Amino acid sequence: MKTLLKQREIWLLLAIAVLIGLVSTRYAAFASLRNLATVFNDTSILIILALGQMVVILTRSIDLSMASNVALTGMVVAMINAAYPAIPVPALIVLGACVGLALGAFNGLLVWKLGIPSIVVTLGTLTIYRGATFLVSGGAWVNADKMSPTFIGLQRAQLLGLPLLSWFALAAIALFYLLLTRTPLGRALYAIGVNPTASVYAGIDVGRTTFVAFCISGMVAGICGYLWVSRYVIASVEVANGYELNIIAACVIGGISIAGGIGSVGGAVLGALFLGLINNALPVINISPFWQMAISGGAIILAVVLNARGERRQGRIILKKAEAT
Template sequence: MSDTVPVDTAPVHDAEIERLVEPSRQSPAVRVFNTVVRSREMSILIVLLLVIAAATVKTPSFLFSANSWRDLLLTPAILLVLAAGQAVVIITRNVDLSVGSVLGLTAYLTGRLFLDFPGLPIVAVVAAGVVAGGLLGLVNGLLVALGRVPALVITLGTLYIYRGIVLTWAGSDRINAGDMPRDFLRLGTRSVLSIPVLFIVAAVVVGVVGYYLYAHRGGREMYAIGSDPEAAELYGLNVRRRVLAAFVLSGALAGLAGVMFAARYGTVSSGAGTGIELEAVAAVVIGGVAIFGGSGTVWGAAIGAVLLVTIDRALPILGIPDFWQRAVVGALIIGAIVLDRVLSARQARKLIEARDES
């Protein structure tokens, strides 16, 4: 008698084979493709493309002209940098409302350095802006991480403190384009292969920060802290150090955004950056970063920033009144938060079911 075990040789449908293949046996390219397609970032990107398509159909020059393409990339560059830092802070289950004031302070600092120290290298001024922003972020981080005071309260207070410093320092004066070197101002208008330099800087920032969060242990620890700070501390993670680092990074990037603001607009007053902190938070939330921390990506926050700026440019072209323009942004924010809660509840339910089955 044969000891051979009968084998079912009936044909199996290709879809069934794909379902039965373990993810670990799939190629890295396939896994990356599946992750991207199923990601929330892809949904936001589709919305962005639909907005651009609708505005282009209505007014072809919205996209198909040299200046329009340049503005489409250049306008969100500053918000992209702010959103990258804000995303890191929110991932750790905090928020930084002071970034607009930090931007205003470092933008004015940039102009004063050029005005008071003629001949100062541009690189040195950029470094000074980033360092100044990092120090302001360090103040936020120390109060939040070591003082254990809610970030919302601390950064709301420093928002007014930093803005008060700018108002006292600048008063009614302002920095004009003639006070800054032409080479510095050209950074706000120069392009490389039709791509604005400021957008390239913003893209590099988003890429570096996103890669750090995705690939490095420190970035993964920030996600763990945002998911459950108490559990992360019990596990042995240095929660205070990571939260402090998140605020320093957010402040440094806000400082860089202030330098970019000075280069982009050429004129800096005490009101520079007023209100942009809310746009940064909105971009991050719309981009899929959970407002309660622990999930989301910098890539999504970047797409959310571009979407916000594009909506502001596209909706007037589509003939939508100002009220509904603001309402659309508000609806996107509420929708993103509701979606996040629904997905979180669904994931928690699946975990409970899996535990019960085991």
């Protein structure tokens, strides 16, 4: 029982349940399955992006350019759809994934080959990709009237009572779970985060694996470029502006350690859902948006404190002492 209660996912589930219960006292329909399904759908893009960010954070890196990647790939696919509406939407999604992959690979190459810290690289590409969005579009917007009905409607289509956007998120959860728990790449990602030096002696190419992690995060952002633009039916330079903070917050709240090597798919999903519930619940009970920001920030600080305490567990201490020796 004690081991169970030490798991971050259990505490997050309890916090989510308490939040739903408190809001339900003011608005009973909030706890209905239909409304919770809507909240999940609203949070789906954040869930997918948090999973992509998690892969990078596990390697002791960070990708601050994901939101700018979303904006640029979203603009590219929207402009192509506006100019050539006959192109099938799945082809545009694949194109977005390829563009996002290229942007992520650029980040990964700079980190791998030049040895530049990831926070510096992605802080620079954050601005580069946002500026490229303006250059590609000439500062113009692509609005709903320029997008084809299939481009807008695909992820709104229903399957077994859920929008396809929710199914995108569920598929991402399943794929990332398999990647991180059932593949050599997943084990390598965790190993690098725990101890990069020992990983080299274990035969893991740390630089190449980190590069692959950035490619994955870039490809995820590219897919979300289409999902974002088609959901909110607008492509502009301001798309997802500042959203990188939400992505990282979801990971931190979900127990993914910034120091690398610690985290789970379930934690990332619950962290994103916690933020999604806050964003959906607080307006229902007429709480100011500024208080929403304060509550989200408080949750992030609390999560960092809990993460720091978790990293002082006996296993981590022994590892650090061994490294020092």
